[in-house]
Amino acid sequence: MIKGEKVYLRPILKKDVTFLNEWKNDEETYRYLGGGFMPTSLDHHEKWLDSLIDTSGNNKRFIICDKNSAPVGMVGLYDINWIHRTCEIGIYIGGENVKGKGYGKESCQLIEQFAKEYLNLRKIKLNVVSENESAIHLWAALGYEKVGEYRDERFIKGKYKNLVLMEKFI
Numbered sequence: 001m002i003k004g005e006k007v008y009l010r011p012i013l014k015k016d017v018t019f020l021n022e023w024k025n026d027e028e029t030y031r032y033l034g035g036g037f038m039p040t041s042l043d044h045h046e047k048w049l050d051s052l053i054d055t056s057g058n059n060k061r062f063i064i065c066d067k068n069s070a071p072v073g074m075v076g077l078y079d080i081n082w083i084h085r086t087c088e089i090g091i092y093i094g095g096e097n098v099k100g101k102g103y104g105k106e107s108c109q110l111i112e113q114f115a116k117e118y119l120n121l122r123k124i125k126l127n128v129v130s131e132n133e134s135a136i137h138l139w140a141a142l143g144y145e146k147v148g149e150y151r152d153e154r155f156i157k158g159k160y161k162n163l164v165l166m167e168k169f170i
C-alpha cells in the first residue's frame with residue numbers, strides 16, 4: 001500500500017473488475033484516455049484482468065482508494081524502460097462525485113515518489129488531449145512541461161483533436 005493524506009494506492013484485485021468495468025463504460029471518464037471510449041462487457045473485461053493485475057512487468061497499475069477505503073480511480077506507470085529509466089503515467093478518477101477533490105493530484109504525487117524512490121526512474125512522460133482542461137490543469141499543477149503537440153492525432157466524438165506531449169524529471 002502506498003499511503004497519502006487523502007488517498008492510498010493498492011494493487012488491483014480480481015474482485016475490482018466490477019467497478020473497473022463501470023468506469024470503463026463511463027464516456028466522460030474514458031473518452032480522453034489512450035484507449036478511448038469503448039463500451040465493454042464484464043465478461044470481456046475479465047479476459048484481460050490478469051494483465052491489469054500484474055505489477056511484475058513494465059506496467060504497474062494501482063487502485064486509488066479514499067480514506068474510507070472506497071475505490072475512486074486508477075493510476076499507473078506504463079512502458080517503464082529500465083535502461084533509460086523513463087516511463088509514462090496515466091490516471092483517471094472514476095465517477096463524477098469524486099472528481100475535483102484533490103484525489104488525482106495526490107495519487108500522481110504518490111506514484112511519482114514511488115517511481116523515484118523504489119523504481120529508480122528519473123523521467124515521466126504523458127500525452128494529454130489539448131481540450132482536456134481538468135487534465136491539463138492537473139499536469140501543470142504537478143510541474144509537467146509541454147514538449148510538443150501532435151495535430152489532429154485523436155478522433156473523439158466526431159472530431160480530430162490535438163495531443164499535447166509533456167514530461168517531468170522527478
Ligand SMILES: CC(C)(COP(=O)(O)OP(=O)(O)OC[C@H]1O[C@@H](n2cnc3c(N)ncnc32)[C@H](O)[C@@H]1OP(=O)(O)O)[C@@H](O)C(=O)NCCC(=O)NCCS
Binds near residue numbers: 032092133141
Ligand atoms: C484529470 C483528472 C484525473 C483530475 O483528477 P481530480 O482528482 O479531479 O483533480 P484534482 O482535484 O486532484 O485537481 C488537480 C488540479 O487540477 C485542477 N482541476 C481539476 N479539475 C479541473 C477542472 N475541471 N477545470 C480546471 N481545473 C481543474 C485543480 O484545481 C487542481 O489544481 P491546483 O492543484 O492548482 O488547485 C480527472 O478529472 C479525470 O479522471 N478525468 C478523466 C480521465 C482523464 O482525463 N485522465 C487524464 C488523461 S491525460
